[in-house]
Amino acid sequence: MFAAGIDIGGTFTKVAIISQKGRIAAKSLFETKDFGRFDLWVEKSLSVIKLLLDAKNIKKNEFAGIGIGAPGHIDSVNGVIHALVNIKGWNNVNLHDEFKMRMKAPVFVDNDANMMALGEYAYGAARGTKNAVCITLGTGVGSGLILEEKLYRGSFMAGGELGHMPINVNGPSCACGGKACVETYVGNKYIVGRVKRVLSRHPDSVLAKKFKGRFDEITPKDITAAANRKDRLAEMIWEETGKYLGVCLAGVVNLLDPEIIVIGGGVAKAGRLIFNPVRKTVRERVMQVYRHRVKIVPALLGNEGGIMGCAWQVFEKGRA
């Protein structure tokens, strides 16, 4: 059996046909904004799915359905998108009904961070575990929880917002309305912001020299490159970032007692530069009983975690 996974991003929409064992049979992508009108986007997505199915000669009776992951607050029971983070105008649209109407197959819609967690649980780093915390570090800090071998959604389908747990009583205001959320320390622009604030005091640093007069162009990737050249300032920025995330995770470990924490997303590409201080901080701060038990590992599926989770959702729910 095969399922289609659709990952809606602010920039690209990714579509893939995935086998039950988690093999990507075919994939494609298109620019989301080119089909900014919601109905056009649905048509485009369906035509891509049909194209991919035809190309691989997959028959109707081998097709289990469509799983969709979207960045925002989603009503996964009814398949309704309440609001998306980076796409305007898609408010309270019933994605389930739109797809179902046009293609007679099961359709499941969910939050993209949840789908990434499900992907890593079904096919990736958290495979075989019972309780896992999966985090995507990027512009924001997304997360999904696998508790007792199931995706945990919470009472109002809004659970798993680890990025909005405060790590200080006082601290920066967050776009969510909160204060000192961990995202305001380890989100993409906040990491870069911290570099920029100290760069003028470190004129000899790799970053200050390379980006003289155009600090605004610095990305986490540049900080990683500088740190890999042993630039002390860049290393320190990653150490701080890892520590902030580690403080948050120590609390999450004490609360939820997971066996594994999976970290993916663009910022996680800093590798050991961020993983080392995260692990060190968690080990120093969690209760003794967890100290050598909980594993903190990189995501295995990279950018495809979400789309794999979408497919798995189809196989699992279809079975039930």
Added chain:
Amino acid sequence: MFAAGIDIGGTFTKVAIISQKGRIAAKSLFETKDFGRFDLWVEKSLSVIKLLLDAKNIKKNEFAGIGIGAPGHIDSVNGVIHALVNIKGWNNVNLHDEFKMRMKAPVFVDNDANMMALGEYAYGAARGTKNAVCITLGTGVGSGLILEEKLYRGSFMAGGELGHMPINVNGPSCACGGKACVETYVGNKYIVGRVKRVLSRHPDSVLAKKFKGRFDEITPKDITAAANRKDRLAEMIWEETGKYLGVCLAGVVNLLDPEIIVIGGGVAKAGRLIFNPVRKTVRERVMQVYRHRVKIVPALLGNEGGIMGCAWQVFEKGRA
């Protein structure tokens, strides 16, 4: 049907016979330390259970079993106490086997904060909810999580340690080995410690006058009494305490999306003095979607939450 609940405390051991509907048919207590030797304590507990059953004329076939709650790290699958917080010498004792050997009935052993959560879920403030966070404020900050209508234990049976979630990156060292745990702000002795540190600068406050030269005798109850007399310092201490707890809970709400938070224990007796600032802080800090949804309420069962949870555990597990 009836079950026996045993609540092991550092000072008292409470024993009760409880009906399936949650009515306490009979209860008794004895000083834990008088039976400091573990085997003597087991004998004493069993003799109290038998006495209570006889007094109420409850027959063997009406007796469903024994549920035990203990303050510490418990292996609830095997019924083993790894270590208790306030009772020395009870390390790695198999409470399950000890009771089972002497009384042929099902025996369940668990953490006392978990049992309080289960009690409030089965018979108290969290009845009918799907996801609930239950907290006991006292010397320490205990907690138990009900997720998807079940007590959540975590991967290593050590979940639910909300008291050891940090609320600051830097802060006081905690007995658990962590730093800035919420317990180091809202635990009994820390609340009193904060009062004591500022009291000399507030010679006109109710507390400074009443406890002149003997600040060490102050308890949270005294702070409450002073606040109820509109003493500004005492009110402020409760406001701060509520804010600290509220910051932690805002993070927990964003992560777990529960519909209710139940707060009990001695410190919660401060009532609105602590509940108001907790509610205010959570409302100000959580993501908008939760703002008017999550309820924060006092525990309904008082000191009997734990023992009621113990009994319910027997009825539920006996049924399965």
